[in-house]
Amino acid sequence: MALILVSCTSMIGRGTSLCDEECTDIGCWGPSAGQCFTCRHDALEDGTCVPPCDPENHFIIQPTDDGGIRTCGLCDEQCTGGCTGPSNADCISCRNFQIGSHCTNECNEGQYPVGKICELCPDFCTQGCTGNEHMIGDGGCNQCSIVLIDHEENFMRCLDSLDSCDVDHLQVNSNMYPNSSVCQKCHPECEGGCERAGDSTGCRLCKRHTRGIYCVEQCSSSEYPDADKICRNCDPTCLHCNNGTDTDCTKCENLEVLLEDDKRKCVTECPLEFPYILETYTCVAACPENSFKSEDNICKSCHPECNEGCHNETNKGCLVCEHVKLDGACVAECPDSHEDTNGVCEMSKRFEASPASSPLKVLILITILVLVVVLVVAIVIVVLKLKGPIHRAPNAMYLNDMTKTEESDRDDGGNGIA
Ligand SMILES: *[C@@H]1O[C@H](CO)[C@@H](O)[C@H](O)[C@H]1NC(C)=O
Ligand SMILES: *[C@@H]1O[C@H](CO)[C@@H](O)[C@H](O)[C@H]1NC(C)=O
Ligand SMILES: *[C@@H]1O[C@H](CO)[C@@H](O)[C@H](O)[C@H]1NC(C)=O
Numbered sequence: 001m002a003l004i005l006v007s008c009t010s011m012i013g014r015g016t017s018l019c020d021e022e023c024t025d026i027g028c029w030g031p032s033a034g035q036c037f038t039c040r041h042d043a044l045e046d047g048t049c050v051p052p053c054d055p056e057n058h059f060i061i062q063p064t065d066d067g068g069i070r071t072c073g074l075c076d077e078q079c080t081g082g083c084t085g086p087s088n089a090d091c092i093s094c095r096n097f098q099i100g101s102h103c104t105n106e107c108n109e110g111q112y113p114v115g116k117i118c119e120l121c122p123d124f125c126t127q128g129c130t131g132n133e134h135m136i137g138d139g140g141c142n143q144c145s146i147v148l149i150d151h152e153e154n155f156m157r158c159l160d161s162l163d164s165c166d167v168d169h170l171q172v173n174s175n176m177y178p179n180s181s182v183c184q185k186c187h188p189e190c191e192g193g194c195e196r197a198g199d200s201t202g203c204r205l206c207k208r209h210t211r212g213i214y215c216v217e218q219c220s221s222s223e224y225p226d227a228d229k230i231c232r233n234c235d236p237t238c239l240h241c242n243n244g245t246d247t248d249c250t251k252c253e254n255l256e257v258l259l260e261d262d263k264r265k266c267v268t269e270c271p272l273e274f275p276y277i278l279e280t281y282t283c284v285a286a287c288p289e290n291s292f293k294s295e296d297n298i299c300k301s302c303h304p305e306c307n308e309g310c311h312n313e314t315n316k317g318c319l320v321c322e323h324v325k326l327d328g329a330c331v332a333e334c335p336d337s338h339e340d341t342n343g344v345c346e347m348s349k350r351f352e353a354s355p356a357s358s359p360l361k362v363l364i365l366i367t368i369l370v371l372v373v374v375l376v377v378a379i380v381i382v383v384l385k386l387k388g389p390i391h392r393a394p395n396a397m398y399l400n401d402m403t404k405t406e407e408s409d410r411d412d413g414g415n416g417i418a
Pocket of ligand 1 (some may be wrong): 143176177178179
């Protein structure tokens with residue numbers, strides 16, 4: 001050792017710039033920081049000189065009170081914020097993930113991270129997980145040990161155990177989940193489980209109705225469910241029915257005859273005893289109240305102002321009026337000019353003469369006025385004729401002076417009328 005030191009000293013010499021900058025001026029025996037005679041700052045355990053120990057990345061092995069050289073160790077690379085020792089369990093906190101008390105760069109198989117903490121995947125997962133939901137995929141299992149699928153083989157969820165795979169379910173094999181137990185729901189129309197999942201032909205019993213080999217929610221519109229809830233065909237005369245005979249129709253394609261007990265029979269022509277047809281295509285023995293039969297035996301409603309029937313659909317065809325009768329027609333009320341007299345609108349007394357004679361009165365008045373005017377004019381003319389010679393010039397003068405005469409004529413006329 002002494003020999004080596006001597007030879008190195010002689011080889012490199014003190015204070016030479018070939019030493020690492022972490023060496024003191026005393027020198028070194030080689031170019032690396034591990035070959036200093038003494039360290040300028042701190043040293044690692046193996047004697048390598050380092051810059052002052054950095055608490056982010058180092059822990060102190062040998063402190064000094066006098067500002068001398070400290071010996072420090074490097075933290076594990078999974079640490080962040082410093083450490084208390086060299087291992088990944090000595091970190092102040094973890095750079096990546098934490099499993100138990102130590103730091104790691106990723107969670108183990110069968111674990112998933114919650115923040116930086118690795119948690120064990122739940123028991124229902126196989127092949128790892130990304131969460132603890134009962135799902136396959138994000139936030140759930142990569143695969144689950146027991147898969148629940150619906151009757152159409154759609155994934156529903158991961159099961160904790162097969163305990164719930166009993167009534168209404170069936171354990172099956174599925175190519176989609178070769179490494180899992182698969183529990184499949186029976187068809188929703190099944191009751192009491194099924195022998196085959198998939199369609200409703202595998203049901204032990206039907207929940208609602210049975211049609212042939214299938215369980216169905218409802219019978220078709222041309223069927224009815226019998227006492228055993230088996231769908232049976234309606235009588236061919238029916239469109240819809242609630243039982244099997246031709247009197248059990250609930251809806252007809254064409255005409256219908258209503259029977260006792262709410263029964264109904266479908267017909268293509270009304271039978272003799274029910275010759276008339278309602279607007280609902282029902283054959284009846286007689287048209288109902290306040291309707292009349294039209295030429296084609298159809299019962300049509302009377303006008304709403306009719307009562308007790310009618311001859312036609314107008315308010316003039318009523319047998320009796322619901323309210324009042326005006327000029328042969330049934331109306332809701334008499335007009336103002338009329339009075340209701342035992343259901344018939346009759347002209348009021350105060351209107352009787354006046355409306356018709358009013359024009360006559362005016363005519364008489366005008367005639368009298370005209371006569372008076374004529375009489376006055378006649379009197380004036382007579383008076384003028386008597387006074388004439390005093391005011392008027394002789395005939396010759398009248399001829400020679402037309403204009404003047406005309407003027408005086410006009411004056412006279414004016415006087416006469418006034
Ligand atoms: C089933 O398991 C085998 C063996 O573990 C594996 O190779 C295969 O990928 C798995 N299949 C599925 C669909 O998970
Ligand atoms: C249907 O008909 C059967 C036998 O004709 C009868 O027993 C049953 O009560 C009827 N059902 C209905 C809903 O009318
Ligand atoms: C309705 O019947 C009344 C009374 O029989 C008759 O006067 C009237 O003309 C009829 N109206 C029509 C449109 O047939």
